[in-house]
Amino acid sequence: MRHVGLVAGAAAALLVAAGAITYSVAEEHGSGDGTPSADSADAGFARDMAVHHQQAVEMSYIVRDRTKDPELRRLAYDIAQTQANQRGMLLGWLDLWGLPKVSSDAPMTWMGMGDMASGKDGALMPGMATNTEMTKLGTLGGKQAEIFYLQLMTDHHKGGIHMAEGCVAKCAVGVEKRLAQGMVDSQQSEIDLMAGMLKERGATARP
Template structure:
């Protein structure tokens, strides 16, 4: 079962959604939220970014970045019975799936493609000290090998690995959001970047505390 509150889809703990169903719901939610967001500035003719803008680039990159966070959270939800870790996973699923829907909704409203031939983070205007490898396309993203390890883990091993991977994932998201907050032109995207920045910084502290409780050590 699922229900709507204020335009946001809430996932009940007992529900096990396939990724395809979650993606479909996110698109519906995003289409609704984009109407709210584009009217939030009180401007009848909001600026429309072009395809090479920081706004469009950040939106595209965060769609990919957020999708992996949702994927990892869906995995760990089924690999542990720990209520604290499962609650964190539900929060990540709901928050980042809905934000992903907003980003896709904006790209659709701007009539811009959802993908680009440019490399990730090209919108920042300078080279990032990051080399894509094994499926990790942006800072903080888990590699394909790490995702396989998470799928194979159980119990506390899964919890510790998830917390490590998600902490690194959030650190990459914070880095990207900091850059976007000073580079984008539209108020809606800037607000989302600032909201993401604050939310993920708070969750990083929470996850470090949770790791310490489980005897895990955050690798540099």
């Protein structure tokens, strides 16, 4: 429980900074000068990570209703709240920049990986669960649901980290790059935490 509290504290700190980050973006780009283009890494990351985050929120609320384990429920709630807030920020930036929230380009095109985002069975980007896996999660309960969620979310975070590292390398808006780096750090901490939680349940992350 202590470890979940530490992760939750880090997530809360990231969200406290969210308002300042949003205002910084407004100051940096509010005049319209230097606003990212629709095909920029900044816009692509905001669009794709918003979609990626939405699935994490959905998974977390599914498992929160299917387990009574307080530590797992707390982790799921923290992930849902953090990623829902970050998603709102990303979509808000697109509004601020006057850019569309959807694109005709394939996901990950801004990373030069558009041809690798297959969208097979609903998994639009690396780490995303398929529609079949999401349905399965909704049918499980107790320990089985906990293990499957931890495995799915570990994969999800690994994909999210890959995308966030792409923004750190390619995005031009400084505060967006810093938010992306914060995602890398916090999601890696949660991966480490989930590895321990899987071990406690006699399981491991998927290869």
